[in-house]
Amino acid sequence: MDYPAMKVFSALANLRELSVEVHLNDMGSQAPCRGGFAALEIFRVGSAYLPDIEESLQMMASSRLRNLKVAIHRSVDAQQLTAFLDSLRRTAVGISSLSLKVDCSVRTETPIARVELLEPVLSLRHMQELTCSLRTYCDTEVSDHDIAAFATAWPDLRVLNFIERGFAEKGVTVFALLDITRRCPRMESMSFGQLDCRHFPETHSIPYMEQSRVQHLDFKYLLGYMSPADFWILASLIDRIFPHLVIVPDMQGTSRLPPEVLEPLTTIRASRDGGSKMD
Numbered sequence: 001m002d003y004p005a006m007k008v009f010s011a012l013a014n015l016r017e018l019s020v021e022v023h024l025n026d027m028g029s030q031a032p033c034r035g036g037f038a039a040l041e042i043f044r045v046g047s048a049y050l051p052d053i054e055e056s057l058q059m060m061a062s063s064r065l066r067n068l069k070v071a072i073h074r075s076v077d078a079q080q081l082t083a084f085l086d087s088l089r090r091t092a093v094g095i096s097s098l099s100l101k102v103d104c105s106v107r108t109e110t111p112i113a114r115v116e117l118l119e120p121v122l123s124l125r126h127m128q129e130l131t132c133s134l135r136t137y138c139d140t141e142v143s144d145h146d147i148a149a150f151a152t153a154w155p156d157l158r159v160l161n162f163i164e165r166g167f168a169e170k171g172v173t174v175f176a177l178l179d180i181t182r183r184c185p186r187m188e189s190m191s192f193g194q195l196d197c198r199h200f201p202e203t204h205s206i207p208y209m210e211q212s213r214v215q216h217l218d219f220k221y222l223l224g225y226m227s228p229a230d231f232w233i234l235a236s237l238i239d240r241i242f243p244h245l246v247i248v249p250d251m252q253g254t255s256r257l258p259p260e261v262l263e264p265l266t267t268i269r270a271s272r273d274g275g276s277k278m279d
Contacts, residue, residue: 003033010036010059019044024052035061046071050084057091066126067097075104078112086120097129101163104135111140114162115149122153128186129159141193144176151183158186161218164193171196171223174237181212181241191218198224200233206240214242217255226260235264239272 001009003024009015016039032055037043040062047053050072068088076084081102098121106117115122117134130150142162150160160180171194178201181187217238226234238245238261247255247266257265 006056006059007033007036012037012039014039016040016064017042020046020056022047022052022056023049024055025049033059037062037065040065042067044069044071046073048073050074050076050080054084054087057088060091063094065092066095068092068095069099069101071101071103073103075107076102078106078108078117081106081117082120085118089120089123093124094126095124096126097159098124098127099129099131101131101133102135106134113140113146114142115146122149124154126156127154128156130154130157131159131161131163133163135164141170142172143170144173144179147172147176147180151180155184156186157184159189160187161189161191162193163191171221172219173197174200174234174241178206178241181209181214185211186213188213189216190214191216193219194221194223195219195234196223197226197230197234200230200237203233203236203240206237208240208243210243212242212244215244215246215255217242217245217257219257222258222260231260232264232268235261235268238265239268 001020001022006020006022006024009018009020010033015037018037018040022045037060040060041064043060043065045053045056045068047056053070053072070088072081085100100118114132114134118132121127141164147160150157157180172192173196177190180190222234238257245255245265247257247262247269
């Protein structure tokens with residue numbers, strides 16, 4: 001959509017949802033449009049040009065905006081992305097759901113943590129859902145440090161999804177899963193590239209967290225050598241931390257776990273459920 005068309009849409013008083021690919025190089029000497037989209041609640045915007053996305057957000061005056069999905073179709077510099085997010089947090093202060101996707105890579109000269117890239121939006125106090133696909137030049141992925149920062153900033157989180165490759169030197173640990181589940185009691189769904197399995201808590205130290213609402217857990221890869229016994233330990237820990245996890249094969253919304261973990265988890269769950277029925 002070009003700039004004149006965006007100006008027309010911005011004047012629609014009852015427009016509540018908009019999905020658009022923007023290309024605003026025809027803006028020319030026109031005066032910037034501000035104060036539009038007064039009723040917009042859901043906005044999905046994509047472009048190959050980050051400034052076009054930023055200008056689209058600047059056009060808005062909607063205090064009702066709650067759901068924002070941004071797709072950047074070209075590689076961007078880490079500083080550019082952080083500056084854009086700083087602008088976003090001031091424009092979309094009331095959003096509760098943010099999806100951020102960079103189709104190519106985020107250019108970095110040195111490894112940078114996810115929380116450093118996303119630092120500006122940590123001030124968005126109404127956040128309940130975050131979905132990110134941010135592949136960096138220096139292979140890093142979401143870590144325990146990131147998880148702790150998100151849990152501190154957004155205690156009402158329900159969804160935390162990081163769509164990643166799973167080839168970094170560090171990953172999320174079981175300790176972090178336990179921590180965010182305790183600190184974000186409304187959490188329902190989490191996805192990560194890989195789970196760091198080089199250290200586990202003692203199984204007996206983890207009570208069954210019946211209060212946990214998490215039903216969906218995804219991770220593609222396991223970091224670290226694991227023996228067959230280790231897979232059973234991990235499955236037992238997941239069962240304790242997420243006793244309401246949906247693991248029914250082929251069921252919509254089911255958790256997607258490596259088969260080495262899913263098989264013992266299914267056995268443990270069947271044994272536990274069978275014992276409960278006998279009681």
